Amino acid sequence: MKKQLLSTSAIALGVALAAPASAQEWDLDWGGFFNTHVGYASVDGNAASAAAPGTDFDGVNVFVNREIHFTPSVTLDNGLTFGVNVQFEADNSSAPSANVDETFMTISSDTLGRIILGNENSAGYLAMGSVYTPGIGSMAINSMSLSGFIPLTGSAATQFRGAGMSSLTEVGRNNDTTRITYFTPSFNGLTLGVSYAPNGVVNAANNNAFDRNATALTDVFDVAAMYSQSFNGVDVGFAARWGTGESNVAGIDDPETWAVGGTVGFSGFTFGATYAENEGGGNNIKGNALQGLGSRDSEGWSIGVNYDLAGPWSIGAETYQGEVKNAGFNADEYEAYKIGGSRELGAGVSWDIYYVYAESSDGVTGAEIDADIIATSINLSF
Incomplete structure (x- = not known):
């Protein structure tokens, strides 16, 4: 499938040392995506897991992922483009119902580069998104999306923005905290980026002194x-990316994250792979309330391939393998495999069919879950 939903995070800007503009008009643009999955899951688990004997997670379910993006912009006489990106979760059935996801200002110029000001992921996250492992359709196994169909156990249920579940990591597993990001112009295909966030706590309150x-x-x-x-x-x-922050908790070192990845495409094939690590700065003791800061070290890797068939179909396969360390115990583990096909039906409309096998385990409690999912989805991108 040719489209990438991750592109919603890739808007940027330059430096605004400009004279006042004359009579430009704003382009009041908007867009988004709306993906609906219908699938059948078969789930097995041991007595220590959520899928213990006596529970029943088997059957048909519906998983949705949908956002509306407002992206107005204006280009001044001097060539600088100023814009806004506000992303609404178009969901009335879960905790973030109707909440704003990412919201930031952008300034861009061909010669000065790009800047992002506001609640958005880091330059490192966006860089790794540019080489997101090839995989068919809109069901991401390089994330926590599978929890829409099956229960997860161990760190697989809590490792958002951590390498145990995804190569799209953040320092301390923060997410969309208020930050400043700058990307250079492209130099023969090479672009550099840097980000700074004053407050790195997960879901830090906005516009508050701290x-x-x-x-x-x-x-x-x-x-x-x-x-x-x-x-x-x-x-x-x-x-490639690297990031760190300052720990203000006694006995906990500064956390770090780093990752590398790449894609190669030729003759209809696209191959890709990633590797990522989070260093929590702590002693790998489970259950630390500080989440990414002082919690356990994690690592993960992915590999995938797509092939564009003659006509509207694409097929592909991918896997993600991750683990989170526990002091004195086995690591928590997550692994998932997906194969499938996607057919372009028209402008911004595609149909997916896919199969997923996934396992997760808790190295401390011994909980284990494995599941099979066969599903189909309609994906709208507008």
Whole structure:
């Protein structure tokens, strides 16, 4: 499938040392996506897991992922483009009902680069999104989306923005915290990026003064590099990132994250792989309330391939393998495999069919779950 939903996070800007503009008009643009999955799951688990004997997670279910994006922009006489990106969760059936997801200002210029100001993921996250492992359709196994069909156990149920579940990581597993990000212009396909967030706590409150001595994670820095180029019919893309923040908790070191990834495309094939690590800064003791800061170290890798058939169909396969360490115990583990096909039905409309096998385990409690999912989805991108 040719479209990528991750592109909603890739808007940026430059430096605004500009004279007042004259009579430009705003482009009041909007868009989004609406993906609906219908599938059948078969779930097995041992007595320590959520799928213990006596429970029943088997059967048909519906999983939805949908957002509406408002993206107005204006280009001034000097060439600078100013924009806004506000992303609404178009969901009335879960905790983030009707909440705003990402919301940020953008400024962009061909010569000055790109800047993002507001609640958005880091430069490192966005860089790794540029080489997201090939996989068919809109059901991501390189994330926690499978929880819409099956229960997960161990860290698989809590490792959002951590390498145990996804190569799209953040320092301390923060998410969409208020930050400043800058990307350079492309130099023959090479783009560099840097981000800074004052407050790195997960879901930190916006527009609030905060006591740095009493805040678990502050001063989060991320750096990234992306490269994209085509050579005689071969398309290549590479990305690398590293990030760290300052721990303000006694006995807990500064957390870090790093990742690398790449894709290669030729003759209808696209191959890709990623590897990521989170270092929590703590002692790998489970249940730390600080989540990513001071919690357990994690790592994960993915590999995938797509092939564009003649006509509207694409097929592909992928896997993600992750683990989260426990002091004195086995690691929590997550692994998932997906194969499937996707057919383009028209402009911004596609139909997926896919099969997923997934396992998750808790190295401390011994809980284990494995599941099979066969599903179909209609994906709208507008």
